[in-house]
Amino acid sequence: MNAPANPRATTHQSSRASARVGPLVATHDPALVLDVDTLLDDRDRGIIVCCGSGGVGKTTTSASLALRAAERGRKVVVLTIDPARRLAQSMGIAELGNVPTTVSGLSAEGKARGGSLDAMMLDMKRTFDEVVQSQASPEKARQILKNPFYIAVSSSFAGTQEYMAMEKLGQLDKDARLSGRWDLIVVDTPPSRSALDFLDAPERLSSFLDGRFMKLLVAPARGPARLMTAGLGMVTNAITRIIGAQVLQDMKAFVAAFDTLFGGFRQRAQRTFELLQDPRTAFLVIAAPEPDALREAAYFVERLRQDQMPLAGLVVNRVSTIPAGDLSANAAMTGLEKLRASGEDHGLAAGLLRLHADHKVVVEREKRLTKRFATSHPDVPTAVLPALSTDVHDLDGLRRIGALLGAQVNRPDDRNSDHHGDHHGTPEQPADP
Amino acid sequence: MSAEPVASAPGQPDGQSEGQSDFPGVQLHIVTGKGGTGKTTVAAALALALAARDKTVLLCEVEGRQGIAQLFDVPPLPYEERLIARGDTARSGDVYALSIDAESALLEYLAMYYRLGRAGKALDRFGVVEFATTIAPGVRDVLLTGKVYEAAKRNRRNKGARQYDAIVLDSPPTGRIAAFLNVNSELAGLAKVGPIKAQADTVTKLLRSSRTAIHLVTVLEEMPVQETGDGVAELRRAGLPVGGVVVNMVRPQDLDAEEREQLLLNTVDRGELVASLDKVGIPAEDALVAALLEEGRHHAERRRLEDSQRAVIDALDVPSYELPLLPGGVDMGGLYELAEALTEEGLA
Numbered sequence: 001m002n003a004p005a006n007p008r009a010t011t012h013q014s015s016r017a018s019a020r021v022g023p024l025v026a027t028h029d030p031a032l033v034l035d036v037d038t039l040l041d042d043r044d045r046g047i048i049v050c051c052g053s054g055g056v057g058k059t060t061t062s063a064s065l066a067l068r069a070a071e072r073g074r075k076v077v078v079l080t081i082d083p084a085r086r087l088a089q090s091m092g093i094a095e096l097g098n099v100p101t102t103v104s105g106l107s108a109e110g111k112a113r114g115g116s117l118d119a120m121m122l123d124m125k126r127t128f129d130e131v132v133q134s135q136a137s138p139e140k141a142r143q144i145l146k147n148p149f150y151i152a153v154s155s156s157f158a159g160t161q162e163y164m165a166m167e168k169l170g171q172l173d174k175d176a177r178l179s180g181r182w183d184l185i186v187v188d189t190p191p192s193r194s195a196l197d198f199l200d201a202p203e204r205l206s207s208f209l210d211g212r213f214m215k216l217l218v219a220p221a222r223g224p225a226r227l228m229t230a231g232l233g234m235v236t237n238a239i240t241r242i243i244g245a246q247v248l249q250d251m252k253a254f255v256a257a258f259d260t261l262f263g264g265f266r267q268r269a270q271r272t273f274e275l276l277q278d279p280r281t282a283f284l285v286i287a288a289p290e291p292d293a294l295r296e297a298a299y300f301v302e303r304l305r306q307d308q309m310p311l312a313g314l315v316v317n318r319v320s321t322i323p324a325g326d327l328s329a330n331a332a333m334t335g336l337e338k339l340r341a342s343g344e345d346h347g348l349a350a351g352l353l354r355l356h357a358d359h360k361v362v363v364e365r366e367k368r369l370t371k372r373f374a375t376s377h378p379d380v381p382t383a384v385l386p387a388l389s390t391d392v393h394d395l396d397g398l399r400r401i402g403a404l405l406g407a408q409v410n411r412p413d414d415r416n417s418d419h420h421g422d423h424h425g426t427p428e429q430p431a432d433p
Numbered sequence: 434m435s436a437e438p439v440a441s442a443p444g445q446p447d448g449q450s451e452g453q454s455d456f457p458g459v460q461l462h463i464v465t466g467k468g469g470t471g472k473t474t475v476a477a478a479l480a481l482a483l484a485a486r487d488k489t490v491l492l493c494e495v496e497g498r499q500g501i502a503q504l505f506d507v508p509p510l511p512y513e514e515r516l517i518a519r520g521d522t523a524r525s526g527d528v529y530a531l532s533i534d535a536e537s538a539l540l541e542y543l544a545m546y547y548r549l550g551r552a553g554k555a556l557d558r559f560g561v562v563e564f565a566t567t568i569a570p571g572v573r574d575v576l577l578t579g580k581v582y583e584a585a586k587r588n589r590r591n592k593g594a595r596q597y598d599a600i601v602l603d604s605p606p607t608g609r610i611a612a613f614l615n616v617n618s619e620l621a622g623l624a625k626v627g628p629i630k631a632q633a634d635t636v637t638k639l640l641r642s643s644r645t646a647i648h649l650v651t652v653l654e655e656m657p658v659q660e661t662g663d664g665v666a667e668l669r670r671a672g673l674p675v676g677g678v679v680v681n682m683v684r685p686q687d688l689d690a691e692e693r694e695q696l697l698l699n700t701v702d703r704g705e706l707v708a709s710l711d712k713v714g715i716p717a718e719d720a721l722v723a724a725l726l727e728e729g730r731h732h733a734e735r736r737r738l739e740d741s742q743r744a745v746i747d748a749l750d751v752p753s754y755e756l757p758l759l760p761g762g763v764d765m766g767g768l769y770e771l772a773e774a775l776t777e778e779g780l781a
Contacts, residue, residue: 054606055469082608084656241547244627288469291762292500327721338713348701349709351687352725355732358685361760389734391655 034313034381036405040069043183045282047173047275048312051189051198052286053296057317059083060392060401061286061385062188063091063119067103067395068402069184070117071110077118077176078186079168081161086393091119098123098130100172105395118182124164128154131167131268135261144257149250161190162198166272173275199276199303273307282312285380287373289319289366294373301377313381315405316370320363321386329360383408454486455752455779456676459646461585461639462601463676465610465664466650467657471681473500474763475650475756476603478771481518482781484526485772488598491584492517492530495577496605501530504768512537514584514595526598531584535566538576545590546628575616575633582636585644607649607664614640614647615671646676648780651746653680653739658746665749677780678751680743682758684736693733701726754778 039045050062059080066078077100080093088094091103100118133141144150154160169187176182189198240248275281283304287297297314304311336353339346374382385404392398462479466472480492491514494501499509505517510532518528539562565572581602587594605613616633639645647668651661661678668675695701703722710717746753756774759767775781
């Protein structure tokens with residue numbers, strides 16, 4: 001959620017309004033190709049974060065990367081946010097468990113290489129509860145957990161999912177280091193309005209919990225706050241009039257109980273941020289060849305740079321592949337008109353020419369869009385995934401996508417027509433919240 | 434295309450321009466859809482189509498994405514109703530656009546109902562605005578839907594404000610739509626009394642009435658269709674009025690069932706195809722013929738998937754409307770084409 005009134009979101013907005021960073025003139029070097037397998041095999045990389053706007057296939061991409069890494073010998077855990085039902089079922093994580101479960105069905109070769117794959121789906125409320133329980137005394141934790149205000153914040157606050165995804169990442173990382181159970185964590189990010197939300201959410205929530213307003217609620221008559229008492233009276237009066245006295249009471253109780261945890265939350269948010277900046281982490285930005293998705297990807301790339309977070313590359317999903325044969329869209333349309341004018345029945349030929357013309361137009365448009373991205377971000381290695389003609393909901397499907405991701409190096413210019421797709425055929429997409 | 438007349442649609446047909454609207458009594462059109470299905474495009478096309486029926490239309494967005502501004506190629510929209518499209522005939526209305534953000538809505542609400550000029554500023558300074566709009570659960574949605582309500586039911590508090598015949602809301606995605614519109618239940622357990630609760634009740638009354646219709650945008654793929662089905666069920670459970678399902682980006686229907694079958698089974702008469710191409714002066718090289726057949730086969734596969742998904746949509750028992758895929762992307766011209774299709778099919 002976008003909120004200009006709060007400090008983090010303002011930063012986020014102003015970061016969008018800030019100067020563009022990149023080459024000032026186009027260079028003609030060919031775009032860099034993302035070497036997915038080298039990334040997956042790099043033992044110094046312990047975390048891969050997949051981010052991008054909603055509907056671009058983040059969940060499928062992260063699951064495919066996780067499976068491929070596991071079958072190449074890594075011990076992987078993948079954290080998904082909201083997978084498609086059938087995909088979740090095929091991975092054995094259809095039930096919210098909030099703990100990783102082992103995915104069966106890894107190839108024998110992968111097992112022989114020492115690989116393993118665990119998967120989990122984020123349960124944000126339970127994750128929040130666990131944070132509270134780990135931070136507070138049992139009695140205080142009980143008090144907090146049953147507070148109506150806490151229940152509402154932990155289950156429906158717009159930034160909670162993002163915050164808890166990052167919290168869970170921190171937990172998995174700690175667990176991985178202590179137990180050695182995993183050497184690679186792949187994280188899918190929540191399908192936020194903006195791909196940047198998950199970077200801002202931890203800071204936003206903690207700055208709120210730690211904020212002036214909350215402190216004033218607890219101790220209106222102490223210290224410097226007393227000087228503002230007149231203003232505060234007006235404020236609490238207004239709040240009472242608008243949302244009612246009961247809510248204010250619940251809030252005060254919540255804040256009082258949470259008081260000692262504030263610092264903890266801020267620290268945790270800070271640690272998460274540092275973890276994301278760590279060279280062990282790699283960000284993959286996922287996009288589709290559409291203006292909105294690529295614009296979001298561009299913002300993201302620039303934001304990662306600004307925050308010194310390690311960007312590994314861009315994955316463009318569901319791209320229409322170039323058909324062999326060089327008949328132009330115009331030539332096809334001209335042929336089509338002549339066929340129609342002839343008055344004879346050329347149904348199939350006419351239909352195919354029309355499809356070809358449309359397809360050429362789509363391919364050209366997508367090429368223009370991705371090329372524009374490459375021109376303004378020439379140093380971002382890119383992988384391109386062709387659109388598939390069927391949806392993906394099992395390990396075989398994920399494996400197929402993984403193989404396509406791995407086959408980027410030596411990618412032929414005119415991509416192979418085996419996976420030749422048209423406009424928005426898609427492997428499958430993650431759900432929006 | 435597969436739209437059926439809605440017997441249950443409330444109100445009187447207005448009998449204007451091309452055919453009748455399936456939703457003549459509806460003032461508030463809420464457009465939702467899964468990410469990537471084009472709900473903003475559909476909302477904009479619907480607004481244009483309604484304006485073409487001589488209505489004054491307000492097109493709103495609530496997520497701060499500035500999708501409307503991008504679509505109409507205008508600078509980012511402020512919290513202020515801006516004219517973005519004007520009809521060129523005597524029988525067509527105008528489209529205004531508004532980007533609603535919770536902070537501005539809260540301050541406007543306070544000013545309108547509490548004359549809280551100074552206190553409003555103080556609230557901001559104490560972080561209360563931030564609190565109410567980002568973290569207080571449900572309050573944000575009450576503010577956003579509350580502003581939509583205000584635009585729909587203008588009263589004397591907002592002096593000299595424009596009256597709208599129709600409002601089109603580009604709303605949050607399908608996964609969040611029921612929670613977003615069900616403002617009452619989100620507040621339940623928190624605010625049981627007080628003005629914010631009263632406000633939520635009033636808004637809910639409009640949202641549940643026959644003056645509102647919630648349209649769901651999808652594409653003919655498994656996940657979005659499944660989510661659409663879940664969304665319809667959820668809206669029905671919450672007592673919110675489901676309008677139509679808009680199937681976006683439908684592939685061209687140039688090949689008939691028999692031709693598609695031949696492509697899938699690889700039994701196409703190549704000689705005939707080559708002859709047809711030769712006849713119109715297209716050199717039928719092997720590579721070209723192979724490419725055409727490959728494109729055709731892929732199209733046939735995709736169409737088969739689309740047909741299975743269309744059957745799922747038909748089973749939802751909701752009127753459906755289909756919009757074609759625009760290969761060149763959506764520009765203003767494309768938007769007018771989509772608006773025309775929506776008018777012809779009766780969504781507008």
